């Protein structure tokens with residue numbers, strides 16, 4: 001069935017050009033990091049072939065969500081959201097395998113139906129990180145890198161997935177990589193939109209629900225390139241094993257931001273900048289918004 005048939009006839013507009021270009025100053029910088037680390041890293045790289053070469057994408061999907069029960073199965077222009085996310089992930093060239101990790105038989109059945117590999121995880125997983133970790137342990141094959149692909153970002157670009165994987169491969173001193181995009185002025189003071197600042201080498205300095213950096217004038221500086229954190233992340237699998245056991249940290253608890261635990265415990269996180277309009281589905285109202293967006297852009 002032609003998915004565009006779900007769009008209202010009036011809404012067609014020509015421009016579907018979504019530039020995916022300004023990705024990744026992280027990649028170039030990553031190479032410099034290897035140089036800076038010198039012989040040790042180089043030996044490691046050459047001995048093991050390509051560093052962190054075995055990569056899996058895991059899409060954690062749970063049925064029970066307080067705000068939106070059954071969310072992964074919601075239809076977006078006639079296709080389940082989880083299928084849209086999976087199809088995007090399958091297009092990423094850096095992933096050797098893509099699996100859906102779920103605690104729910106309906107979700108599993110749906111995913112097997114469109115051809116996805118499914119790993120059943122326990123209902124007790126508190127969050128996506130835990131679910132990824134459990135799925136990883138249940139897999140027979142070993143992987144060096146896990147990409148945690150949020151099932152509620154059905155328009156995630158494969159280039160963003162590839163970008164964070166390559167950034168982590170190029171930065172042996174980082175255990176974690178993630179992506180940011182430009183923050184729109186309307187989101188500046190929205191605590192659900194997490195902001196991020198990075199150092200000159202592209203490593204995360206801090207994440208906050210508040211606006212960072214904060215201009216002396218106490219107003220948004222229209223000229224400053226503020227950055228919005230996107231939910232996608234990849235980890236070194238050795239780090240993922242210890243991540244849940246790392247003690248909670250004061251800033252993490254104060255901001256309620258899991259990723260701060262990584263930084264506060266002294267680990268490095270690589271951040272790439274990408275061009276991405278975030279269309280996360282958090283509540284049922286968001287479905288209509290994303291459908292309208294897709295119809296306008298002729299996305300199917």
Ligand SMILES: *[C@@H]1O[C@H](CO)[C@@H](O)[C@H](O)[C@H]1NC(C)=O
Pocket residue numbers: 215216217219220221222223
């Ligand atoms: C703050 O923002 C203004 C523009 O609103 C800009 O001119 C200024 O350089 C920024 N920084 C400081 C320290 O004022």
Ligand SMILES: *[C@@H]1O[C@H](CO)[C@@H](O)[C@H](O)[C@H]1NC(C)=O
Pocket residue numbers: 126127129130243244245258
């Ligand atoms: C996710 O679960 C891990 C335990 O595996 C815990 O350390 C972490 O704080 C949890 N994160 C959230 C956001 O609940």
